[in-house]
Amino acid sequence: MERDERLRRVVDHALRDLPHRPAPATLQARVRAELRRRAALPWWRRSFAYWPTLARSAFVAVCIALTALTLLVGSLTTLDLAPATQQFLKLLSLATAVEDVPARLIPPMWLDSALVAGALLYAMLFGLGAFAYRTLYLKPLDGR
Amino acid sequence: MRAYQDMVFSTAARLAGNDVVAEDIAQEVFVKAYENFGHLRSSPTAGGWLKTVTTNLMLNHLMRHRKRWRLFSEFTSPESDEAAADSVDFPVPDTLLADLGAEQRRAVVDAALRRLPDHQRLPLVLYHFEELRYEVIADRLRVSLAKIKTDIRRGRAALLPLLATAGITRDHLEN
Numbered sequence: 001m002e003r004d005e006r007l008r009r010v011v012d013h014a015l016r017d018l019p020h021r022p023a024p025a026t027l028q029a030r031v032r033a034e035l036r037r038r039a040a041l042p043w044w045r046r047s048f049a050y051w052p053t054l055a056r057s058a059f060v061a062v063c064i065a066l067t068a069l070t071l072l073v074g075s076l077t078t079l080d081l082a083p084a085t086q087q088f089l090k091l092l093s094l095a096t097a098v099e100d101v102p103a104r105l106i107p108p109m110w111l112d113s114a115l116v117a118g119a120l121l122y123a124m125l126f127g128l129g130a131f132a133y134r135t136l137y138l139k140p141l142d143g144r
Numbered sequence: 145m146r147a148y149q150d151m152v153f154s155t156a157a158r159l160a161g162n163d164v165v166a167e168d169i170a171q172e173v174f175v176k177a178y179e180n181f182g183h184l185r186s187s188p189t190a191g192g193w194l195k196t197v198t199t200n201l202m203l204n205h206l207m208r209h210r211k212r213w214r215l216f217s218e219f220t221s222p223e224s225d226e227a228a229a230d231s232v233d234f235p236v237p238d239t240l241l242a243d244l245g246a247e248q249r250r251a252v253v254d255a256a257l258r259r260l261p262d263h264q265r266l267p268l269v270l271y272h273f274e275e276l277r278y279e280v281i282a283d284r285l286r287v288s289l290a291k292i293k294t295d296i297r298r299g300r301a302a303l304l305p306l307l308a309t310a311g312i313t314r315d316h317l318e319n
Contacts, residue, residue, distance in 0.1 A: 021154040021254060
């Protein structure tokens with residue numbers, strides 16, 4: 001701790017009050033060139049703050065109009081939503097009815113057996129993959 | 145511009161550790177100063193404004209490229225950094241570079257700073273040159289306070305041998 005404080009003090013003393021490094025001779029010329037380049041840009045390629053007042057006002061007006069249009073279209077869509085929702089519910093009930101067909105035709109025990117068989121096959125495939133990974137991939141790496 | 149260009153360039157160069165980047169940032173600072181010329185022309189704090197803008201622009205630039213050094217800095221635990229810092233066992237002298245002229249001292253220090261990694265140089269310069277507190281530096285760099293303290297400590301420890309190889313012999317440091 002004492003060493004740290006001593007180090008801080010010594011380094012601080014060495015680093016404080018150093019004279020500035022002289023800037024490269026090219027800096028002023030670069031700044032002038034950049035200012036000329038920016039001044040030569042057309043107004044629409046500059047920052048918004050540098051646009052002419054008329055252009056800025058027009059831009060704000062267009063933004064307000066677009067926002068109002070979006071809100072208007074949104075409210076119209078909401079009004080038309082009720083028939084669309086009814087159509088969707090009809091389709092949903094039809095899909096549910098179609099889904100019930102296999103349950104009526106296939107005995108439940110068959111379905112349960114198929115699920116169990118699927119789970120067993122998945123577990124076997126997972127075990128086989130893990131075995132292959134350990135045997136074919138990890139062994140050569142261990143042997144290095 | 146002539147009155148402040150050395151200060152702006154020095155601030156940028158010490159933070160960046162790279163003259164090319166420092167010149168780019170200095171150019172951007174003076175373009176911003178030109179845009180605010182009406183306000184700055186009569187302001188007694190124009191120098192402070194320029195220094196703050198330089199520091200902010202440089203930190204923004206470096207934070208954009210931060211991922212490069214973050215890998216080597218923040219993915220190590222503070223404990224391992226502490227251990228590494230302790231392993232640098234240079235004797236701490238009473239004074240450093242005291243017998244050199246100001247210009248020589250500046251050249252030696254700037255050369256040594258350029259050789260420090262970003263994650264040590266940046267907080268070190270902010271602490272010793274910009275006189276920011278640890279908490280402020282941690283906040284600006286979005287790094288934990290413990291990490292900042294460790295990096296600054298390691299940076300100081302790393303400066304000793306760098307200064308030694310820059311012309312100050314180890315024997316001189318021990319005396």
